Each structure stands twice: as C-alpha cells, then as structure tokens.
Amino acid sequence: MSGAFRIPSAGRLKQAKTARFSFDGQSYTGIEGDTLASALLANGVHLVGRSFKYHRPRGILSAGAEEPNALVEIRRDAARRTPNVRATVQELYDGLEAQSQNRWPSLSFDVGAVNDIASPMLSAGFYYKTFMWPKAAWKSLYEPRIRQAAGLGVSPDKPDPDHYSSRYAHCDVLVLGGGAAGIAAALAAADAGVRVILADEQAEFGGSLRFEAAAKIDGQDGFSWAQAAVARLSAMDNVRVLSRTTAFGYYAQNFVGLVERVSDHLKNPGHDLPRERLWQVRAKRVVLASGAIERHMVFADNDRPGIMLAGAARTFLNHHGVAVGRNVGVYTANDSAYSAAIDLKKAGVNVAAIVDLRDNPTGPVIDEARALGIEVNFGRAVIRAGGKLRVNSMTVQPKNGGGERTVPVDAILMSAGWTPSVHLFSQSRGKVAFNDETKRFVPGIYAQDCVSVGACNGTDGLSASMDEAYAAGAKAARDASAGDLGAKAGKGTKPKVDASESWSRGMLGAAPGAGPGTTVKAFVDFQNDVTAKDIRQAVHEGMRSIEHVKRFTTNGMATDQGKTSNMHGLAIAAETLGKPIPAVGLTTFRAPYTPVTFGAIISHARGPLFDPTRKTAIHPWAEAQGAVFEDVGQWKRAWYFPQAGEDMHAAVGRECVAVRTNAGLFDASTLGKIEVVGPDAAKFMELLYTNPWEKLEPGRCRYGIMLREDGFIYDDGVVGRLAPDRFHVTTTTGGAPRVMNHMEDYLQTEFPHLNVWLTSITEQWAVIAVQGPKSRDIIAPLVEDIDVSDEAMPHMSVREGRICGVPTRLFRMSFTGERGFEVNVPADYGQAVWEALWAEGQKHGATAYGTEAMHVLRAEKGYIIVGQDTDGTLTPNDAGLDWAVGKKKTDFVGIRGLTRPDLIAKGRKQLIGLKTKDPKVVLEEGAQIVEDPKQAIPMKMIGHVTSSYWSQNCGRSIALAAVAGGRDRMGDTLYVPMPDGVIEVEVTGMVFFDETGGRLNG
C-alpha cells in the first residue's frame, strides 16, 4: 500500500508501480507519477518545512509551481544536493532522498521557533530598525547572525557534476501553458501547418483539467482529451511539444527563455542526458495560456500544516488518488472550493463543514454539496486554526461577530478565488488593467506581439476559454505566416466542451478576525513570513507606494515571487491607505517566473569553456620548455621560463641579462596587426595617427601614436610601410580589436571618401622577436634574399623575403633597446621557424624570455606600455612623446582635443622615472606619490607609480611614474607613503639603461 491516505479508486496513477523514497531519513512508499508532495500526503505527512523568519512549522499549500512552503533538499549524492526544491514540483522516483530545511535539531522540534514567540519584536522593518547601532557591529555581528538564522536551504559546496544544454529555436506560434486553453490554441495554429511550440511546466499536459473532474471535451473526460490532443500535436512535424518546461522570462521582441527539466525526475539519469535544457525561443507570435493561481484565505494561523488550497486538494485526490485528511473543513469565499468538498465527500472523506464568507451564494455546486449532506455555513468566517505541527481544529464565527464554535478537523481547504497569472504578460512590458467588477488585474495594453487566453486573461469558464484560445491560436498563425498556411488557420476541428465547471469570484485581503486592529498571525506571504498586520504596519509607518510596502515587508519578494500573496497584500495596503486597489498599483513582475539554476543559464560556458582561450603558434614549444603562462586578455602568454631551481625573480633576472649580453627569443605573436591597404592608405594613416606618414619611405618603420578625438593616447605601435599603398600596422596586444573598430569607424563614417581596406592580420602572422647584440648572427644564416647588415637594414626598417624557406616580413625594430628583429612568418610555420631560430640561437648563448622580462627590458629603456603607463588621461606631451606628433599636420583624430585648455595647462601629470634612494627597494605599482610625507592626512597626492621592477641589468630597482609637473622636478626628492613606512625616491629621466641609445644600432 502506497500510503494510508491513498484512495485506490481515485486518481489516475497505477497502484502497482510503487516507488520507495525517504524524507528526513524515514522511508516511505509512493507511486510513479506522484510528486514528492502527493507521496508525502499519501503517507499522512503534512509537516515538511520550517518558515523563513519565525521557523513556524509548515506544510504543503499547493500542488504546483506556486508552492511557498514545501521547499526541501533533494540529494542524489554528495555533489548533487539541490536545495529549495518545491515538493509539489519534484516528481517521485524510486530511491528519492529528500530532507527538510531551515530547522535544528529536527523538523518537529526547532530551536529557531523561539522567533515565533519573540515575534512582537520581529515585525516588518525589524532589521532596518533594530540593527542600526553600533555601526561596526553590522558587519561583524548582526549580519552573520541574521544570515545564519534566516534563509532557506544550504547551497551545495561541491562543483556541479551535471551538465546542461542550450538550444535556440524559432517558431511562428509559441504557446505557453498546456492547459485546455493552451492546447486549443496550439491545435488551431498547428492545423494550419505553421511552426508551433507548446510548453508546459508540468510532466503531463492538462492544467486544471487535472483536478476538474466534471469537465468533458469531445466526449471524453477533460484530462483524457488533453492527453489525446497533445499526442496528436506531438506527432505533427511542425509542432514541438515540451513538457516539464517552464517559460521563466519574456524578453524583447518575443524572445522567451524556457527551462526544460530533462532528468531530475529519473531514477538513474545517466550522464548522456543533460540535467536541464535552456531553450531560447524567438517566436513571431506568443499565446499566453498561463492560467490562474488560487489564493488562500488570510486568517489567524492559516499556515498550520494541513491547511491548503482547495484546488490543490482536488489535484491530490483526482490525479494522485490521495486524500489530504480524513475529516476536512472548507473555508471559502467562492464556489470552486465546493467542488473540492464534493469530490472528497464522494471519495469517502468526511467533510466536517464548509464555511463560506459570502452571505447568500447560490449555484449548482452549493446545492450538490447540501445534497451530499455536507454542512454549509454562509456569512461565517474561520477566525483561527488550532494545532501546531498539524491543524486540529477551526474556530468559526459569524463574520460580523458573535458566538464562536470550534470544529475538529485534520485539514482545511481554502479558496479566496483565483488570480490570473499575468507574470509573463507583465514581463513582456504589457500593462495590466484592473477589472473593478471581478477585482482582478488582467492584461490591458500589449507591448509585444502576444495574446492572452483563458484564465490568465480573466476569461471564466472552460467553454469560453477554449473558444477564445482556439480563435487566438488561429489568428496568431495567420498573423505569423502570410499566404497559404495562414489561410488554413482555424479551419480544423475546434474542440467542443460538453461539460464544465464554473468558478465565480472571491475575495481579496484579510478575512474577518484578521482585520485592522487585530494582532493575529494571518499570513499573506508564507515564504517570507509576512502577515496582514505587517502590511498595515508598513502603511502606518509611512509607506505609500506598493513598491515601498513590498520592500519594507518583503511581501512577494521570496522565491515564489508572491504568486499567492501579491493580491492579498495589495488589497490590505489599499484598504489601510483608504484608496482603491488600482490607485495603489501592482508591483512589476520580473523574470524568472520560478527559480532557474545557474547551470541551465551558463550551460557549457564554464571552466575552460567560460571564455575562449587564445594560444599562439609557438605555445606548445613554450609549454614543453616549462614556461609559466599569464593571461593577457584571452591570450595565454609565456610569462617566464624558469630553469631548475629558479623562482620567478631569478628567472626574469637571468633572462634580462642574457638578452643584453647575447640574445633572446620572444614570442610576440599576440601583438595586434592590421594591414592598411589602398591608394589612400597613407592619407588614412595621416588621419588616424599623430605622426606624418606620407613621406615615410617603403621599407621603413615608424613608431605611431593613435589618439582619441579628445587628445588622449589610445594606442601605439610600430608601423612598417611595405609599399606606397600598404602599411603593416601593429597595435598593443589588448588593443587590437578596439583599434580595428576605431579605424573602421572613421573609415566608414567620417572618411568614406578614402579608398582603403583594413584587414586584421593578427592571427595570420606569428611574430618571433630576436633581440640582443647577437640577434643578427642568429637570423642571418636562415634568411634568404634579404641583406640584414646594419647598412642595408638599419634600425626601424622592414623587408619582405624568406626565412627557412617560408615568406617573412622581417622588421628591424626593438622593444628592448638592443639591436633587434621581429620575424613575422605565416602562423602555420611559426613553431618551425621558432625552432630553427632557437637552434641557431643556442650557438650564440640565446635564451627564451617571457613577458615579464620583456616588461623589465622596455622599462629600462623608458618605453611606455599604453594602458599601463597611460590611463586614458595622458597626452603625447604628458608621456614625453611630443616628437611623434606631426607639427605641420592640419588634421588627425585628436588634433583639436590636444589644444583644449586643460590639456595644455601647466602642472599636468607627466611620465618621469623614479629611483628609490635605497636601490634594493622596489616600489609598488599604483603607489601614490607626495611632496611632503609629514603633511596631515589626507595628503595631497601628486602622482602615482605606473611601472616598477627590479632591474638586474642596472643592479637596482627602477620605476616609471606619472607625476604633476614631473619634468620640472628632475633631481627632486619625492615620497611614497606605504603602510610600513615612507619610501624616498628621486625623480629621474625615463631611460635607465644605455641613455644614448647606441646599442639599438648594434
């Protein structure tokens, strides 16, 4: 037997297919097709959790995604622990392990429940008001304690071993919600032949047909019709049917995010299946058929386990075959709860009494309830529930006061009416309208190409809903697809409703007994423990807008997003403010509709796939040599090449000395490279760089500076002129894409008259820098048809020819201050040429050096790195590069910016060199510089250190800095205050090694 509360004659599950599961270590038996909630209820378990703030015992409120209380942890293994799973959504599988949350030491005895007794001190805004002083205690004392005491489940502490998948999809008509209306809309569209996607969050389609026992469509019971209709849709080539799939976000232009739960319901998912699949759907038309959510009654202690929504009790009975009690009470303000009472009574459950707040309602369900012998009370209220871990009574009183009567019950089914589920509509930026007559917010002004049908549109009755949905589905197909397909829309057979149930209205806000002036705990928002009193208090304390009330009380801010609580909260606030509901306004619904795992969103984009990794052609060689790599943008660059026993400091020192003594090989392939080609190439270069280019002879190179229009340095690099109409431009490694974008922008929009082509060639050429006194000796034997003598190929020249039999663009240039070459070869030959150069280099004592040595060597020469020594606020003059600005030029990008008053003012920060008085002390990059270390704090900072290294070649530390009026301070002593003392420094020029530059020319 799968639980004492299972009624074999009721429900649709196959009794034989049992499934074992455990909850808090206790073993139970359920049936395949159960949710964890229905299986627990079948075993008489109502107490499943503790509340967020007061740690009150909580049960199962609903049978669906709106569940605020029954949040549990599902555990497959140590790494697969999922907290905050709604028991009403989790499907049962054999072996499922669940645990309750937010309780200690046990669910039935929770120490935290002291908060419930202390609740007068824990009212709305308590945290804001109580933990104000002392300020310092917030971080050290209050916040950690509050975080520990409050909260829901515990996050898993191991990496997620599951994998997730992601798909894009396009369709003509996307139908969200697979109840009667959604299916009808999908049928109408699908029969026209347009591409349709139908999605529903449940395992089985049917929506409220799961519990509406009286519904009959096309001669079958409603639920069977739904299964048959969806089976027909599934078989159609133009239809994709997605069950267990929640539309969580509705974004711009009918872009909808859905999450499909692929394997959380399986006993052994296996690693072939993803856990979840993210669908990113672009639909021409969207049909919203998201239904309605039942509201609870707001009365004292309405959160006791055993008190639940009437519709949920019907689902548990009519679908799962589970009675939620043996002696149930019903508390309602509308008709639909009667149907629950009738169904339960017919199934053999005693219905102790129906308490109806309405004075003299009439209708077939009321008559039927009476005919079945159920006690029906009008104009009465349940003013409190008895029991603690499980409800054991309800106390009934005439709604205007009078004698109380206590009725023993073991469950209370409640219904205050149904709230149209306008979440997705609201997310689509549609504006809801308040229907004064039905007291409902329904879709008003649409912002996107979508339509709402059925209960979410405020349409009452199965027949009306399906008619509306079928027409809307046909129209969506017509609108989405012109021509033949569209014309066929809606020409199929429309489903015919033979019998249905009708739901009349209900009430909003607190019920009698929980009204103004009362101090009872009548919960509005179960998940965040917000009571009717809290909302009134928020208004009394000055909150006027519903947005403020929401934030002050946290009503509707829990993971259930106020699906059951929003309207009650709004009604109580409106009543307290004395304003009509629409004047107080509904809060905006935001994505996600229900919580979405990070795994589904990031899918495979994690770990090594989080961001592309770029590797140069020479990367494998460096790896084999044991290089340590650093990340430079997306590139992996060899940082240094430690030999046995060397730390970074020793390796970098050795590499720096070797380059200046013999030679070094450096992989410079990551440098950005752009080819500027065309009859107007020189004109274009004149406009994009500060330097003059027209007169640069082919075969020569020039160091170029690129500015933004504001006059600040944007990028730099050596440019070689290969031919009158062809420039090989290099950029900084990190700057390559934005420089290309900057160039394209000007070429396409400001200077479109220039006949120029730009091509990114960064990845086409591998670049091997060979630097040092012996560099020419190393390359000479390998180079064909290029004269590499100093006379034929001086510093800053470029030649095209061959090396090791492959084409090369050979640059004579230097970022080290030594005689140097940069050998560009097609990337495919990069490693082969490197290895040839390396072999040759071994004869001359060459070393491989990494980016750290490259940085030190260039700093020894005072060569700047854009982005390190400049920060977007330095001009060429500030950087000591005035010589690179063409004085006779009449236009280049930045020419006007450079003459702005502030850019030519005295006292600007200028790049200079710094030597610490103690040569062993290496300054910290970013450290601030002051004139007088004895001045009061806050000191006046006049600059900062931009580059700082130990220089083995100089035998001391060296640094570059940007200092106000720096070039007028040569020889001055400045100070760098640090936490452990003030460092004295002397202002020097930027060149620390080979000041005359003689080594460049060999």
Added chain:
Amino acid sequence: MLLIRCPYCEEERPELEFRNAGEAHIARSADIAGDSDDDFEKFFFIRSNPKGIIYERWRHIHGCARFFNAVRDTITDKFVMTYKAGEPKPSKLPNNSNDVVAK
C-alpha cells in the same frame, strides 16, 4: 534580446551580433583644428540623451561589420527603423515601427 535589422545585410539579426556606437548625425568638422572651444564641446561632449526617439549608430560587428544608423525609442527599446551610414536623418518616421522593421 533585441532583433536589429542591418540595412546592409537586409536582415533582422539578434542583438548579440551588434554593438552600439553612440549618437548619430554628429558631424566631425572638416576643419576640426579650427573649431572654437564651444564648437568642439558640442561635437565631442554634448549628447541629446532623449527620453523617446533617439538617432544612434550601430555596428553589425559580428556580421558584415558595417556601421549604420538606427532610430530607436528609448522608452520601449524598439527600433523604429535603420538606414545606411551617410544617409540623411529621416525627416519623417513611419507610423508603425513593426512594419518597417519587419519588411
């Protein structure tokens, strides 16, 4: 994610393929070096930042790589129309933005 129609590709493509490039129809002076401080301020710093219709530049950077102009409503984010770089600012906007973008 927005759909943006590239006037060069003549196709609607997802926003991921595009990059915004600031306000449109701000001409760089042919004699920029001679611009007064006020002129340069207007050209370089002052932007309209409207609530409503904005004329702006976009680039189909992960597509044809062309810069183009777009008219967008900053309240709804909707693209009213797009047109090629260098074309004049439209004097009249279409009544129904959806029709224009879809065609």
